[in-house]
Amino acid sequence: MPKISSHLRMKNVKLMQVEYGVSAKFKPELTHQSLNVSLNTTHKVRLNKKKTQAIVSLEIKLFKKNSEEFPIWFNVKNQAEFEWDEYNEKIEAMLNTVAPAHLLSYIRPLISQLTTMSNFTALNLPLVDFSQDDKSD
Template identity: 45%
Template sequence: MGIQIDRSSTDNNARVSLTLEIGKKDSSDPFYVCATEMAEFRWPDSLNLEMVEKLLNQNAPSLLLGYLRPIISQITAASPYNAYNLPFIDFSEK
């Protein structure tokens, strides 16, 4: 799993992307999936820097995971194996 945060140097916005890699590219796993979800996040001037950092590092990846979860499940369900259901991830601990 990887998180990338690209903050704008001029505006109150950032692009956050979450990349998940499931399985290996060999015969040891039933499937291999590498998926990335990205979104742009904006915030008002009234938020302090500490809150912005928390939102970008914890809340943004949690939201993106919510979009990736059904996609991964649907892709893996199309294989001869059972669907892979992504677990919930606590992004507050690094």
């Protein structure tokens, strides 16, 4: 049985912002059958003074607002509190990789539901490797 890591614990996930729209300017003839999904992600880590907790936020911007090329657009932000027992390099790395990946897991079904409810095929966001991302403070 695999060992369950409790180095980093997440609590109080909050949806902070949702902007979504259907583009009135969309021209289907300008797109292909499948959309090239390019995510613009930004995550921020705010440590408390004692370095025993942090608030990590993730913002995702998807497609351009009122574009002729894309039928929909999104700007979604959520955040959660994370805590740990002892701050070290491993925790710092996890706050910048594992924490935003967990936050993304809350945003993915929201975007899928919104697209389906708008009479489009469900948009399933790809997984993101945050270890390749620049660290945001």
